[in-house]
Structure formats: C-alpha cells, structure tokens
Amino acid sequence: MRSDGSQSAPLGLKIAAACGLLFLHLPILLIFVYAFTTEEKSFVWPPPGLTTQWFAVTWNRPDVWQALSLSVRVAAISTAIALVLGTLCAAAVSRTKFFGRETISLLVILPIALPGIITGIALRSAFSLADIPFSFWTIVLGHATFCVVVVYNNAVARFRRSSGSMIEASMDLGADGFQTFRYVVLPNIATALLAGGMLAFALSFDEVIVTTFTAGQQQTVPIWMLEELIRPRQRPVTNVVAMVVVLVTLLPILLAYYLTRDGDQIAGSGK
Amino acid sequence: MTIAALNSTSAPAILPGSGGMRGALSDLFWRKPQLLLFLMLAPPVLWLGIVYIGSLFALLAQSFFSIDEYSGLINHEFTLKTYGDLFRPANLDIIVRTVTMAVLVTLASAIIAFPIAYYAARYARGRWKALFYLGVMLPLWSSYLVKIYAWKLILAKEGILTWLLAKLHLLWVLDGWLSLPVVGGNSLSVSATGTFIAFVYVWLPFMILPVQAALERVPGNLVEASSDLGASPGQTFRNVLFPLALPGIVAGSIFTFSLTLGDYIIPQIIGTSRLFIGQAVYSQQGTAGNIPLAAAFTVVPIVIMGFYLWGAKRMGAFDAL
Numbered sequence: 001m002r003s004d005g006s007q008s009a010p011l012g013l014k015i016a017a018a019c020g021l022l023f024l025h026l027p028i029l030l031i032f033v034y035a036f037t038t039e040e041k042s043f044v045w046p047p048p049g050l051t052t053q054w055f056a057v058t059w060n061r062p063d064v065w066q067a068l069s070l071s072v073r074v075a076a077i078s079t080a081i082a083l084v085l086g087t088l089c090a091a092a093v094s095r096t097k098f099f100g101r102e103t104i105s106l107l108v109i110l111p112i113a114l115p116g117i118i119t120g121i122a123l124r125s126a127f128s129l130a131d132i133p134f135s136f137w138t139i140v141l142g143h144a145t146f147c148v149v150v151v152y153n154n155a156v157a158r159f160r161r162s163s164g165s166m167i168e169a170s171m172d173l174g175a176d177g178f179q180t181f182r183y184v185v186l187p188n189i190a191t192a193l194l195a196g197g198m199l200a201f202a203l204s205f206d207e208v209i210v211t212t213f214t215a216g217q218q219q220t221v222p223i224w225m226l227e228e229l230i231r232p233r234q235r236p237v238t239n240v241v242a243m244v245v246v247l248v249t250l251l252p253i254l255l256a257y258y259l260t261r262d263g264d265q266i267a268g269s270g271k
Numbered sequence: 272m273t274i275a276a277l278n279s280t281s282a283p284a285i286l287p288g289s290g291g292m293r294g295a296l297s298d299l300f301w302r303k304p305q306l307l308l309f310l311m312l313a314p315p316v317l318w319l320g321i322v323y324i325g326s327l328f329a330l331l332a333q334s335f336f337s338i339d340e341y342s343g344l345i346n347h348e349f350t351l352k353t354y355g356d357l358f359r360p361a362n363l364d365i366i367v368r369t370v371t372m373a374v375l376v377t378l379a380s381a382i383i384a385f386p387i388a389y390y391a392a393r394y395a396r397g398r399w400k401a402l403f404y405l406g407v408m409l410p411l412w413s414s415y416l417v418k419i420y421a422w423k424l425i426l427a428k429e430g431i432l433t434w435l436l437a438k439l440h441l442l443w444v445l446d447g448w449l450s451l452p453v454v455g456g457n458s459l460s461v462s463a464t465g466t467f468i469a470f471v472y473v474w475l476p477f478m479i480l481p482v483q484a485a486l487e488r489v490p491g492n493l494v495e496a497s498s499d500l501g502a503s504p505g506q507t508f509r510n511v512l513f514p515l516a517l518p519g520i521v522a523g524s525i526f527t528f529s530l531t532l533g534d535y536i537i538p539q540i541i542g543t544s545r546l547f548i549g550q551a552v553y554s555q556q557g558t559a560g561n562i563p564l565a566a567a568f569t570v571v572p573i574v575i576m577g578f579y580l581w582g583a584k585r586m587g588a589f590d591a592l
Contacts, residue, residue: 009394010504016386021403023383024410024475027421030431034424043424045431081318089315096308104312107319113525114576115533117549118569121556122326125566129329145323148315176297177307199412206414208536212553225416229423229540242417253412257405 028246035243040236054236064241067224074136074220075204078143082200083193085144086151091185094159111146119146120213127214134216142214143207147200154196154260155189162188195259198252206249221245334566343560353563357571362551366571369548372463373531376470377478377524383471384478384523385516391479392486393494407483411476419540422469426459426541433458456543466542473537474530478523485519486512521583528579532572548572 009017035054037047058064089108093101111119123142132138166188170180208222215223221241228238300307336345337352356362391403410418425432436442449455449462456462489512497507535549546554548568555565 009390013386013390013394017390020383020387020475020479021406023472024406027418027425027472028410028413030424031417031421042429043427044429045424045434085315085318088311092308092311096304098308104316107316107324111319111323113529115529115549115572117533117535117552118327118330118573119323121552121565121569122330123322124556125333125562126322126326126329128562141322145319148319171301176294177300178293178297202412206412206416208416209534222414222416225414225420226536229416229420238420242414242420245414245417249412249414250409253408254405257408261401 031239031242031246034239035236037236037239040234043235054240057234058237058240058244061237063219063224064237067219067221070136070218071205071220071222074139074143075201077140078147078204079197079200081140081144082147082151083197086148086196086200087155087189087193089148090152090155090159094156095164108149108152112149116146116207116209117213120210123210124213134214134218136218138214138216139211139218139220142210143204146207146210147204150199150203151193151196154192154199158189158192191259195256198256198259202249202252206245330566330569333562334570336563338561338563345562353567356564357567362568365546365548365551368545369532370575372467372470372547373528375467376474376531377527379467379471380475380478380527381482381520381524383475384482385520388479388483388486388516388519389512392483392489393491407476407479411480415473416536418473419469419537422465422472422541423460426465426468428458428460430460460541461543463543463545466538469537469541470531470534474527477526477530478520481522482516482519485516485522489515518586521586525576525579525583529572529576532575 033047034043036050036052038049038051039047086108089104092098093104119142123138123145126132127134127138166184167180170184171177175183206222208220208226211220211223212226219227225238225241225245228235228241232238333345334353335349335351336347337350338344339346387403387407391400391407395403424430427433433442433445436445445459448464449458454462454464456465459465459468493511493515494507497511498504502510533549535547535553538547538550548571552565552568555561555568
C-alpha cells in the first residue's frame with residue numbers, strides 16, 4: 001500500500017502497533033535476564049541477584065555438548081540434502097511447464113503445511129512397519145523432508161527473477177550445459193541458496209515436534225530443552241541454554257535477510 | 272537459417288559435437304530436455320513421495336486396524352471400529368476443545384496482527400520498514416521451545432506478571448480471573464488462559480506476514496477516496512480495508528489454525544491436564560500403544576484442514592501467501 005502524502009499514522013494505530021511489537025519481543029528479552037539470575041529453584045521476579053556462574057556450569061555439562069553436537073550434525077546434513085533436492089525441484093518447476101507442476105509444488109509444501117505431529121507420527125509408523133531402528137539417520141530423514149520447502153521457496157523466487165535468456169546466451173556462445181550451470185546459473189542463484197540453506201539450518205536446529213517421534217533415545221538441543229521443561233533438573237542451566245539457542249538462531253536469520261533484502265521476495269517470510 | 276547463410280563461406284553452421292563424456296552428456300540434455308527435466312525431478316519427487324507420502328499412507332492404513340483390548344496387540348484387519356472409538360464422548364470433548372482453542376487463537380492473532388501489519392504496510396518507510404520486517408521475522412524464527420519457556424517464566428505464580436500486577440494494585444483482577452471455571456486455575460501457567468496466551472504469542476508472526484502482504488497491495492488512494500466521500504474511519508475500515516485484507520487474514524489463519532490443531536507441546540508445558548488432539552495422539556501412540564487410535568486422531572486435523580484449505584482457496588487466500 002503506497003500513499004503519496006507523507007501523513008503520519010493516527011495515534012491509536014501507533015500505540016497498537018508498538019504494543020504488538022513489544023508483545024513479540026519482551027518475552028525473548030526476558031530470557032536474557034533470567035540467564036544471569038542467582039535464583040535456582042523458582043522463576044521469581046525480580047531476580048534476587050545477578051551472576052555469570054551458570055555459564056561456567058553449563059560449559060562443563062557433557063549432556064549439553066552432546067545435544068549440541070547432535071543438533072549441529074543433523075542440521076548440517078539435512079540442510080545439505082535439502083539444498084540439493086530443493087534446488088533441483090525449483091529449477092525443474094520454474095524452467096519448464098509440464099503436467100503435474102502444481103502437484104509438485106503442493107508435494108513440497110505439504111510437510112510444512114500439515115501439523116508437525118502428523119509428519120512425526122507418519123514417519124514413526126513407517127519406521128515401525130519397515131523395522132527401521134531409530135538412529136542419527138532417522139532424524140535426518142525427517143528434518144530433510146521439511147527443510148526442502150525453505151530452500152525451494154528461496155530458489156523459486158530467485159529463478160523467477162533471473163531471466164532465461166542468459167542461459168540461452170551462454171549456450172549460444174558455445175558453453176555446454178555444465179559450463180552454463182557453473183558460470184551462469186550458479187552465480188545467479190548462489191545468494192538465494194545460501195539464504196535458503198541458513199533458514200533450513202535454523203529450522204532443523206530448532207525442530208522438536210517431528211524429532212520427538214524420530215529420535216529414539218538421542219537428544220538434540222530442543223529435545224534436551226523439552227526434557228528440562230517437563231522434568232526440570234537444574235533450571236539455571238536451562239536458562240543459559242535458552243539464551244544461547246536464541247543467539248544461535250538469530251545469526252542465520254539476520255544473514256539470510258541481509259543476503260536477499262534487495263529482492264522482491266525476502267528470505268524467511270514463510271516458515 | 273540466416274546465420275547459416277551468412278557463415279556459409281567460413282565455418283559450418285552446426286558446431287561439431289563436443290568431445291568426451293561430459294560433452295556427450297551435455298549434448299544429450301540439449302537434444303532431449305525432457306530427460307534433463309526427468310533427472311532433475313526424480314530425486315526430490317522420489318524422496319518426498321517415498322519418505323513423506325509413503326509414511327502418510329502407512330499412517331492412514333493403521334487407522335483402519337484395531338487394537339485387541341485384552342492382549343494389547345494390533346489386529347491387522349480392516350475395520351472401522353477405531354473410528355467408532357474416536358467418537359466416544361471423551362474423545363469428542365478433546366476434539367471440540369482443540370477446535371475451540373484454534374478458533375479463539377486465530378481470532379486473537381488476527382486482532383493483534385492487524386495494527387502491526389497495517390502500520391508496516393501503509394506508514395513505515397525505508398529504515399522503519401526494515402525494522403518492522405525484522406521485528407516480525409526474529410520472533411518468527413526464534414526457538415519455539417524458548418518462546419514457550421519465556422511464557423512459563425512470565426506466567427509463573429512468582430513471575431513477572433504477578434509482580435507487575437501487584438505493583439499496579441491489580442492483583443484482584445488476576446485472582447478473580449483465576450477463580451473462574453474453565454479458563455482459571457491455580458496460576459496462569461497451569462490454566463487454559465495461559466495455553467491461549469502462549470498459542471497466540473507463538474503463532475502471531477504467521478498471521479502478521481500474510482496480512483501485511485495483502486495490505487501492501489491496497490492502493491493508498493482507495494482509503495483516501497473513501498474518507499473524501501465522507502466515510503468515517505470506522506466505515507472505511509469495515510467497507511474498504513477489511514474486505515481487501517480478508518484474503519490475507521484467511522491465509523494467516525491457515526497457519527494459526529493448523530498449527531494449534533496439531534500442537535502438543537504448548538498445552539503440555541503451559542496448561543491444565545485436559546488434553547488437546549496433539550496430546551491425545553502422543554499419549555495414544557506412546558504410553559497407551561494404541562497406534563490405530565492415534566492414527567484415527569490425526570485424521571481429524573487432516574480432514575478439518577482439508578475443508579479449511581478448500582474454503583480458503585475459494586476466497587482467494589492463496590494469492591496472498
């Protein structure tokens with residue numbers, strides 16, 4: 001919506017919008033304060049005192065490190081798989097018109113459109129029917145499935161913006177298909193893929209609902225947090241991990257935004 | 272054709288095939304684009320088709336099996352008995368409770384989202400626009416569990432909300448609210464109100480973005496024309512803005528509605544012991560070991576969302592996504 005006059009907004013609207021944004025941000029900021037509290041047993045506010053000792057305690061907890069390492073490995077491999085599958089699918093859908101194109105888009109979007117619990121329990125029942133034991137790879141299988149859509153969305157938006165005549169020009173100038181891909185297509189879509197990859201990583205790193213069904217006994221960071229929320233052991237450690245998780249997911253999002261901000265479709269507007 | 276004529280004296284019009292395996296392959300793809308398309312589509316379609324659609328069908332198939340009440344074993348024969356169990360009063364309660372919550376959460380998200388989306392679409396420019404955008408994106412992508420945890424901290428009996436209300440001498444409002452049946456409880460973090468607040472908070476960004484996208488497309492002079500023609504701000508909102516924003520609201524409601532229907536973590540951490548569909552699915556497949564009933568339960572959100580998406584498509588909501 002564009003208006004030529006630069007009139008300012010009514011006061012009521014300003015207040016409502018500001019309150020809405022505060023409602024979105026204050027709870028997350030609160031996490032940062034609680035990471036420094038000296039209180040161990042309850043969520044008392046205001047914090048009786050401030051300390052940094054819980055960072056050291058968290059640093060020395062092997063279970064936190066194990067969960068972090070599992071999460072990073074799962075997210076990295078799922079992102080790699082999603083990058084390949086998402087780009088292939090986006091290239092096919094945006095370059096050519098073929099029968100069933102709409103169905104393919106629907107197929108890609110479905111894992112994220114249906115509630116996560118359905119994806120989770122569907123995968124679990126398939127694993128049990130096929131006698132597949134839970135492992136690192138069962139987690140990756142689930143994560144890669146719903147990460148494809150993020151890469152796909154970013155790549156499709158970029159393919160739509162870049163012109164097909166560049167590829168024809170490259171072929172006319174004597175480049176073969178592989179050279180065209182390497183020197184024309186790839187540089188064009190690189191930032192979109194990077195942004196999509198970042199978002200896929202963040203999505204996988206944070207996923208909990210599907211993971212509870214596909215992980216068995218292993219703990220990713222979100223599963224670890226869920227355990228702590230249901231059966232708290234050491235609340236201050238949970239506070240510190242929560243703060244770190246917020247910071248870790250913040251960076252890829254800002255970077256993805258920065259990489260695609262000039263386009264008509266900015267990365268991350270769909271999760 | 273013309274090029275061939277021009278070049279007829281020097282080089283041949285058709286280049287010789289490129290050498291080597293790579294060249295041959297590249298030439299093959301050029302001659303047969305269908306083959307390239309097939310090769311590009313095969314991996315993602317096979318992955319999603321086998322892993323995802325395959326699993327979904329495995330799940331649906333399970334809902335037609337039944338569990339033997341005495342041995343606890345799954346009887347692999349076609350039956351509708353499990354669907355009969357689904358419509359027992361206790362299970363119907365769960366479905367009605369979840370759908371009511373999803374409707375309320377959707378309405379509340381739409382009301383809170385509208386001013387933010389409207390301000391961002393109509394008044395925010397340049398730096399402010401980017402700030403608004405990130406202001407919605409960062410909470411959207413922040414960790415889901417951390418967001419729930421933050422509300423656990425806020426709503427706890429000893430937490431910041433009680434402290435704030437005590438400072439404002441408004442504690443009687445909270446106590447009055449908590450003493451109500453259904454919505455009340457011991458503290459907000461174990462009440463249906465708490466579940467509602469956490470749901471609205473976690474899904475709100477999913478509503479803001481499509482509503483903003485829909486409002487961006489409304490020409491500003493339409494609103495001016497409406498007030499020039501003598502409409503009050505309220506009338507302009509009702510007759511001009513709201514109908515044009517409606518596809519965006521419906522698009523956003525797809526997310527808020529679907530996500531509330533399937534969630535089992537928020538009501539488990541912030542809420543009463545009364546179950547939601549997601550929790551019922553989780554406990555049926557886990558502790559109870561009744562996979563057929565769990566599968567039948569998941570069919571409920573699928574069917575509801577099927578109708579919802581069908582209606583949304585008719586309202587043109589997908590153009591706003």
